[in-house]
Amino acid sequence: MSGIYKGISGISLFISIRILLDYLGDENYGLWVLVFTLFQLVLLMDFGIQSSLKTKIPVLVHEEKFELIKSYIKSTYKISGYIALFIFLVFFLLSLVVDLKSLFNIDFHSNLFVSFLFILNVFFFCINFVANIHKSLYVAYLKGKYSEESLAVNQIGLLILFFLLIFLFPKINATEKLIAISIINGLFTFLVNLFYTFRFFKMTSLDLATELETGSEFLKGILKLGFKYMVIQVGMLIVFSFDNYIISNAFSPTQVTPYEIVNKFFQFPLMILFAAISPLWSMFAKNYIEKNKSAILNSFKKFNYSFIGISFLVIIGIIVSPFIISIWIKEDIIIPTYLILLTGIVTLLRIFATFYSFFLNGIGNLNTYISILVISVVVKIPLSYFFVDLDFGINSVMISTLILMLFWVIIIPYKCYALVNKLSDNE
Numbered sequence: 001m002s003g004i005y006k007g008i009s010g011i012s013l014f015i016s017i018r019i020l021l022d023y024l025g026d027e028n029y030g031l032w033v034l035v036f037t038l039f040q041l042v043l044l045m046d047f048g049i050q051s052s053l054k055t056k057i058p059v060l061v062h063e064e065k066f067e068l069i070k071s072y073i074k075s076t077y078k079i080s081g082y083i084a085l086f087i088f089l090v091f092f093l094l095s096l097v098v099d100l101k102s103l104f105n106i107d108f109h110s111n112l113f114v115s116f117l118f119i120l121n122v123f124f125f126c127i128n129f130v131a132n133i134h135k136s137l138y139v140a141y142l143k144g145k146y147s148e149e150s151l152a153v154n155q156i157g158l159l160i161l162f163f164l165l166i167f168l169f170p171k172i173n174a175t176e177k178l179i180a181i182s183i184i185n186g187l188f189t190f191l192v193n194l195f196y197t198f199r200f201f202k203m204t205s206l207d208l209a210t211e212l213e214t215g216s217e218f219l220k221g222i223l224k225l226g227f228k229y230m231v232i233q234v235g236m237l238i239v240f241s242f243d244n245y246i247i248s249n250a251f252s253p254t255q256v257t258p259y260e261i262v263n264k265f266f267q268f269p270l271m272i273l274f275a276a277i278s279p280l281w282s283m284f285a286k287n288y289i290e291k292n293k294s295a296i297l298n299s300f301k302k303f304n305y306s307f308i309g310i311s312f313l314v315i316i317g318i319i320v321s322p323f324i325i326s327i328w329i330k331e332d333i334i335i336p337t338y339l340i341l342l343t344g345i346v347t348l349l350r351i352f353a354t355f356y357s358f359f360l361n362g363i364g365n366l367n368t369y370i371s372i373l374v375i376s377v378v379v380k381i382p383l384s385y386f387f388v389d390l391d392f393g394i395n396s397v398m399i400s401t402l403i404l405m406l407f408w409v410i411i412i413p414y415k416c417y418a419l420v421n422k423l424s425d426n427e
Contacts, residue, residue, distance in 0.1 A: 005145065005148035005151065005152040008152040008155070008156065009148070009151045009152045009271065010267070010268045010271045012152070012155035012156050012158070013155055014264065014268075015159055016155070016159050016162055017260075017328075017329075018328055019163065019166060020032065021257065021261075021329060023162075023165075023166050023177060024177055024178070024181075025174070026254045026257045027254050028174050029257055030252075030253030030254055030255070030256035030260075031104075031106060031109070031114075031117075031253050032181065033253075033256050033257070033260050034244055034245065034253065035117060035118060035121050037237075037241050037242075037244050037245065052226040052229060053072075053073075053133070053136040053137060053139075054136050054139045054285075054362075055285050055361070055362060055363075056140075056222065057069060058142075058286050058289075059285065059289060060072070062286065067212045070206070070207070070208050070209075071213060072222070073137070074208050080129065080133060083129070084126040084127065084130050087129070091119065092122070100114045100118060101114045103249065104245065104248045104249060105248055105249060105253065106248075106253060109174075113175055117178055117179070120179065120182050121182050121185075123186070124182065124183075124185070124186020124187065124190065125186070127190055128186065128189050128193055131190055131193035131194055133197070134147070134150070134193060134197040134199075135147040135150065135196075137200050138196075142283070143200075146196065146199070146200070146203075147196075149196075150196040154189055154192045157188055157192065158185060158188055161188060162181070165180055165181070165184060228367075228370055229361070229366070231370050231373065232366065232370060235370075235373030235376065235377050236373070238377045238380060238381075239373070239376050239377065239380050239401065239404065240350070240401070242380075242381070243263075243384070243397035243398075243401075244259070246385070246396075247394050250388050250396075251393075251394065255394055257333065258334060258336070258339070258394070259397070261328075261333060262325070262335060262339050262340055263343060265317070265321055265325060265328075266314075266317065268317075269310065269313065269314060269317070269351065270347060270350065270351065273351050273354065280299065280358055280359075283299075283362070284299075284358065284359050284362030284363055285362045285363055285364070288362070288423075291423045293420055293421075293423040296359070296420050296423075297420060300356075300416070300417070300420075303355050307351070307352060307355075310348070310351060314344055314347055314348050315344070318341060318344035321340050321344075322335075336393050336395050338395055339394065339395055342395060342402060345402060346398060346401050346402050349402070349405035349406065350405060350408075352409050353408040353413075356412045356415075356416045360415065360416060365415075368411070368412075368415045369412065372407070372408060372411055372412065376407075376408075379400075379404065380400055380404060383400040383403065383404075384396050384397045384400040387399050387400060
């Protein structure tokens with residue numbers, strides 16, 4: 001079911017991109033992409049607390065420490081609330097001192113409006129930062145399909161609301177369109193998150209009423225693990241999503257649009273993969289705790305065989321994508337030569353590395369992964385600008401990612417097999 005929900009989310013997202021591009025135009029759609037990328041960054045600034053839930057709760061369930069689970073979840077909500085408030089205040093103050101308009105080459109809106117647009121979205125992103133915790137809880141309790149269901153409901157709902165906005169207010173100006181889209185996106189997402197949060201606690205009959213306080217040593221361990229997850233998540237965002245800001249800074253927000261369209265097209269197989277392997281995070285943790293070597297190796301083997309079929313599908317996607325994009329986006333979008341091929345190859349490499357990185361995330365063995373990411377982050381931006389200086393255009397960001405991914409697909413799987421082979425053969 002998770003794959004079906006992810007497919008629904010992907011289709012809804014593709015349609016939303018088409019109608020928003022028509023509604024906003026290239027420039028303002030590029031600006032919206034920059035804002036939405038910021039949304040992803042805000043959701044990751046939780047010191048990895050929410051990711052830790054997916055790893056730590058299966059361990060606590062295995063140890064039957066149910067009161068500690070309740071206290072742990074309560075602490076997660078409390079700490080996330082404090083972090084959300086801090087993030088909003090920091091972004092608010094930064095918007096007053098940083099010229100966002102000049103930073104991202106936005107010459108078609110006033111600096112006041114650009115700052116207001118970012119602050120408005122950061123506000124919604126921060127409240128959803130807390131309300132979004134339910135997704136990690138569903139995965140932790142091996143009910144990941146409901147996390148994907150919430151995403152599907154959210155995407156379908158937003159698509160319907162965007163259609164209504166366009167139908168009811170087709171002639172409003174660009175600033176009003178961006179504000180309306182921001183409010184619809186932020187408010188509806190919050191309502192969906194709220195509904196699925198209540199649904200989780202009702203479904204699991206989990207009562208957070210407990211007198212047990214989460215010990216300082218326990219929280220210290222959680223924050224230590226969580227900080228590692230945050231480094232990973234922020235690193236992933238910089239490597240794979242910061243390209244929009246590099247393109248906007250080096251060229252213009254208008255150039256973000258063709259890159260985003262191709263990127264979103266190839267995001268579909270990634271979305272399906274994430275839906276399929278999301279439950280494996282907690283299952284890997286469980287099998288590793290129980291030292292079930294054969295189960296883990298069997299999962300690796302199944303994926304390796306599946307990757308052959310995935311590769312075939314992505315190759316077909318590379319071949320047919322120009323035709324599909326021409327139907328999907330009715331405006332004439334100039335896509336640079338080789339961007340589709342480069343994105344397809346990067347997608348394949350990313351799929352392979354992502355599966356094995358889920359194992360490292362699930363068992364909490366993160367040092368090697370973090371080292372790879374830190375090096376990638378340090379190299380990615382200057383490497384991208386190096387290719388920009390060589391006149392590779394917006395292909396520059398994808399070429400730099402491709403070079404990094406070649407190292408990922410060698411080092412990460414090697415580390416995974418090394419860890420599993422250390423487990424006892426008879427267990």
